[in-house]
Structures are given as C-alpha cells and as structure tokens.
Amino acid sequence: MIAMLRPHSWDFPLFLHVFGAIVLFGSTLATASLALAGWRLPTVRALSRSSFWAVLGAAIPAWILMRVGAQWTYSKEKDSFFTGGDPTWVGIGFVIADLGALILLLTAGFAFWWQRSQRPVAGRIVAVLASLYVVLLAVAWLAMSGKWGGVVG
Amino acid sequence: MFHVTGAFLFMGGGIAAGVLNLRAWYAERPSEVALLLRLIQRVALPAIGIGSITALVLGIWLVHHAGYSYGTFWVWAAIVLWAVAGGLGGRSGRYQERAAKEARRLIETGDTMTAELRALVRNPVGNALAYGSGVTLLLILILMVWKPGQ
Numbered sequence: 001m002i003a004m005l006r007p008h009s010w011d012f013p014l015f016l017h018v019f020g021a022i023v024l025f026g027s028t029l030a031t032a033s034l035a036l037a038g039w040r041l042p043t044v045r046a047l048s049r050s051s052f053w054a055v056l057g058a059a060i061p062a063w064i065l066m067r068v069g070a071q072w073t074y075s076k077e078k079d080s081f082f083t084g085g086d087p088t089w090v091g092i093g094f095v096i097a098d099l100g101a102l103i104l105l106l107t108a109g110f111a112f113w114w115q116r117s118q119r120p121v122a123g124r125i126v127a128v129l130a131s132l133y134v135v136l137l138a139v140a141w142l143a144m145s146g147k148w149g150g151v152v153g
Numbered sequence: 154m155f156h157v158t159g160a161f162l163f164m165g166g167g168i169a170a171g172v173l174n175l176r177a178w179y180a181e182r183p184s185e186v187a188l189l190l191r192l193i194q195r196v197a198l199p200a201i202g203i204g205s206i207t208a209l210v211l212g213i214w215l216v217h218h219a220g221y222s223y224g225t226f227w228v229w230a231a232i233v234l235w236a237v238a239g240g241l242g243g244r245s246g247r248y249q250e251r252a253a254k255e256a257r258r259l260i261e262t263g264d265t266m267t268a269e270l271r272a273l274v275r276n277p278v279g280n281a282l283a284y285g286s287g288v289t290l291l292l293i294l295i296l297m298v299w300k301p302g303q
Contacts, residue, residue: 008299015298022294025161026168033169033196034176037188046185050176058172138158145157 010076017069020062024100025137027058031107032134035114035127042120051126052111060104067097088149096140103133156211160297162204164290167242170197171287174249177274182266183259186274190253201242209235226302234293241286248279 006014031054038047070093082090107129114122142148170193177189209232215221216228223229252273259270273279 011299015295018298019291019294022161022164023168026165027172029165029196029200030169030172030192033192034173037192041188044185044188046176046180046182046189049179050173050189053176054172058168138161141157141161142154146154 006077010073013069013072013076015069016065017073020064020066020069021137021141023062024059024066025134025141027054027062028104028130028133028137030054031059031111032127032130035111035123035130038114038123039120039127042114042123043118045115045118048111048115048118048123051123051130052108052115055104055108055111055130060108063097063100063104067101070094070097087147089143089147092143092148093140096136100133100136103129103136107133156208156215159204159207159209159211160294162200163208164204164294166197166200166204167238167287167290169193169200171284173197174280174283177252180266180274182264183256183270184264186270187253187256187260190249190256193249198246205235205239221303225300227296227300231293231296234289234296238286238289238293241282241289245279245282245286248273248276248282252276252279 031051034047034051034054038044038051041047074090078086086094107126110122110125110129113119114126173189173193177186180186180189212231216223221228252270255270255273259265259267
C-alpha cells in the first residue's frame with residue numbers, strides 16, 4: 001500500500017535501503033556458507049580469509065547503506081503513515097537492523113581471530129553468528145514486506 | 154511478501170556468488186579454488202534458482218492482482234531483464250565449470266597453482282558475464298522501486 005501511495009521523492013532512500021539489505025543478505029549468506037564449510041575444514045586458509053573479507057568488505061558496508069536508507073525512508077514516511085506510533089513491522093526492522101550491527105562486529109572479530117589462529121572454535125562461532133543473522137534478515141524482510149501488524153501506526 | 158522473498162533469494166544469491174567468485178581469484182591452491190566454486194554451486198545457485206522462479210511467477214501474478222498492465226514499461230522491461238540475467242549467469246557458469254574441472258585435475262597432481270588455472274578463474278569474458286548478470290539484477294531492482302512508465 002505504501003509502495004502505491006509514496007511520492008517519487010521517497011524512491012531513492014528506499015532503493016538504498018533495499019539494495020543495502022540485499023547485499024547484506026548475500027554477503028552474510030556467503031560468510032555463513034564459508035564458515036559452515038570450515039566446520040569440517042577449519043585449517044583451510046581460503047575459508048577463514050574469505051569469511052573475514054566477506055564480513056569486512058561487503059556485509060558491514062552493506063549494513064551501513066541499509067541502515068542509512070532505512071532511517072532516511074523512515075524520516076519521510078513517519079509523518080504520513082506512523083502518526084499513531086510505529087507499526088510492528090517497522091519495530092521488527094529496527095530491532096533486527098540494530099542487533100545486526102552487534103552480530104556483524106562480533107562476526108568480524110571472530111573471523112579475524114579464525115584467520116589469524118586457524119582455531120576451529122573461532123570458525124564455528126563465525127558459522128553460528130552468520131547463520132543466525134541470515135535467519136534474522138529473513139524474518140526482517142518477511143515482516144517488512146508483509147507489513148506485519150498493519151500498514152500504518 | 155513471497156515475491157520479495159524470491160527477489161531477496163535471487164539477488165542475494167547473486168551477491169553471494171559474486172563474493173565467492175571474487176575470493177576464488179585470491180585462492181592460493183587448486184583445492185581452495187575447487188572448494189569456493191563448489192560453494193557457489195551448493196549455496197548460491199539453489200538460492201538463485203528458487204528465488205528467480207518465485208520472483209517471476211509471483212511478480213506476474215501481482216501485476217494482475219494489483220491492476221497493473223503487462224504493457225507498462227517497468228513490467229515488461231523487468232521480465233526481459235530477468236531473462237537476460239538468467240542467460241548471462243548461465244553462460245558465466247560454463248566458465249566457472251571449466252575452472253572447477255581444471256582445479257580438480259590439479260588437486261590430483263600435487264595441488265599446486267598454475268598460471269592456466271589462475272587465467273581460467275580470472276577469465277575476463279567469464280567474469281564480465283557473471284558481473285554483467287549482477288548489473289542486470291540491479292537494473293531490475295531500480296525498475297521495481299521507481300516503476301518508470303507507471
């Protein structure tokens with residue numbers, strides 16, 4: 001409904017948000033698959049090195065793009081649609097986005113440790129964190145595109 | 154909601170494939186190249202396959218359900234670009250398969266990197282096709298947000 005009603009001046013911030021979210025999902029999926037492959041092969045350097053660079057070089061910049069786009073879009077939509085408070089889907093989006101910053105920083109830290117030490121436990125923590133964030137991102141896009149809790153606040 | 158899920162799997166799978174493909178450039182041994190290209194096959198390609206079909210089928214249904222016209226520029230252009238992205242991605246896959254085959258051969262003969270394998274992984278035509286497919290997906294996203302011609 002918002003998509004049908006929004007003026008074109010809102011399109012660019014929304015594009016930044018969605019583009020950032022897609023790159024974030026893809027790079028986190030790549031990190032999770034690399035780290036899960038590393039569960040059985042923890043000393044393969046290409047896996048630990050690639051996990052670290054996928055988080056640092058793709059997922060974290062994409063998170064920044066997604067979050068900036070989200071705030072910019074929200075600032076435009078809130079006066080028109082959320083005058084009665086934020087609907088559930090907006091709240092879910094904010095919680096998962098902000099929790100994601102913490103998860104990504106922890107993932108980057110453990111990926112760095114894995115790359116340096118080649119210790120299996122570091123790779124396994126990266127696998128768990130990245131897989132968890134892939135699932136949370138799926139919940140976020142389902143909540144936001146399905147407008148859980150109603151379109152307006 | 155499920156159209157968007159399809160789009161995230163389609164485009165996110167493409168991003169994952171791009172990240173893994175780029176990491177294969179910097180692999181130091183054929184076994185690492187083979188492993189990274191296998192991850193593209195096992196993780197990224199299923200996401201792209203399921204996502205592309207879901208996004209297309211539900212997108213066509215949504216055009217009908219929401220009262221848009223199939224003759225509108227952004228609708229038919231997105232369908233054409235969907236086919237172009239699939240074609241480019243499919244062609245680039247052949248280059249990756251060639252690199253994976255050479256990597257598997259080298260694993261059996263000492264797992265030492267050769268200039269030939271490096272050239273196959275960094276093949277400009279194969280990479281142009283793969284990343285061209287990614288640019289096409291970006292154009293689809295632009296059409297979906299701005300809806301030109303609506």
